[in-house]
Amino acid sequence: MTRYALGVEYDGGGFLGWQRLSKSGTPDDTSTVQAALEGALSSVADAQVDTICAGRTDAGVHAQCQVVHFDSDAARTPRGWLLGATARLPPAVCVRWCQPVADDFHARFSARARRYRYTLVNRLARPALERQYLSWERMPLDADAMHRAAQVLVGENDFSAFRTVHCQSPHAMRNLHGISVVRQGERVVVEVQANAFLHHMVRNIVGSLLVVGRGERPEGWIGELLTGRDRTVAGPTAPPDGLVFVSPLYPAEWGLPSEVTLPAAIG
Structure with a gap:
């Protein structure tokens, strides 16, 4: 068995999120990104292929570089996996890169950070x-x-005020490394990086920041929400359309492409 890592790009608008809805997908199942990808990889391998991703995305959320790993004993080159899978994927999904990795690499657990970008007009x-x-x-x-x-x-911090009631994480503690809000002409771009995110965390943060941006609440209100840990008094969940999962980030030791590798001082 060889373990491979993939960089996957997708437009999430036509999917019901990343995670497949059934235990194992079928070759013609394109309801979720995972089902579509596994169907394509399984066709290339001529055997069932199961994938694990760095971070699941919701319906309508896009990914610039989702990282996925899978194991296979099929004799295929990284180029063969990339081109073969992409040829079998719907137009809204492509494999950007593929490379073999160490057996102990894990797309989710080896990641040290995740980055999201939310853009609105x-x-x-x-x-x-x-x-x-x-x-x-x-x-x-x-x-x-x-x-x-x-x-x-x-x-x-405890981000209970910014997690959905359906969040399955056992706790709400997350380490948010940085967040910025920048105007670029008619666009307002929110970029955020953390060690991990709760369900709807980014969209809920953006929803509350919009309340401040419209002048309906003072700047200090965000701190009050954080301290109060009460989701019911925070802002609404922002729509998924403007949200892009930019990429996870890994220590340099894994030898992945630079776009998913932490700077040496951080990794």
Whole structure:
């Protein structure tokens, strides 16, 4: 058996999220990204292939570079896996890179950080171009106020106020490495990195920051939410459209591409 790591890019708009809905997928199941990918890889291997990803994404959420690992004894080159799987995937999914890795590499547990980006158009009219990758806010937003308010979230904290009631994590402690809110013309971009995320954590943080950005709450309100740990008083969950899972990050020892490798000082 050889273990392989894949970098997978997908548009999540047409899928019911990453995780397959049945215990094992079928070759024609494209309801979830995992089912579609496993069907393609299984066809290339001529045997069942099961995958594990770095972080599951919800319905409608996209990925720039999701990292996946799988084991196979099929005699295929990394190029063969990449081209063969991509040829069998729907147009909204592709394998960007593939390489063999050590047997103890684990796409989820070997990762030390994850990065997300949330992008919205802030103008009176809804977007037409690239609309599947953008959220929309018609009310004027103070991106600088949103950025200042968000800094209280940095560090190891209990993020109960920003997790869905359906979150299955045994605890809400997460270490948020950094968060920024930047205006780029009509767009407001939120970028966040943490060791791991709770279910809907990024979208719930963005939803609360939008309340501050519209001037409906003061900047200090985000800190009050964090301390209060009460999801019911926080902002609404932001739509999934503007959310992209940028990538997980791994220590350099695994020899993965630079886009998923931590800087030496951090790794």
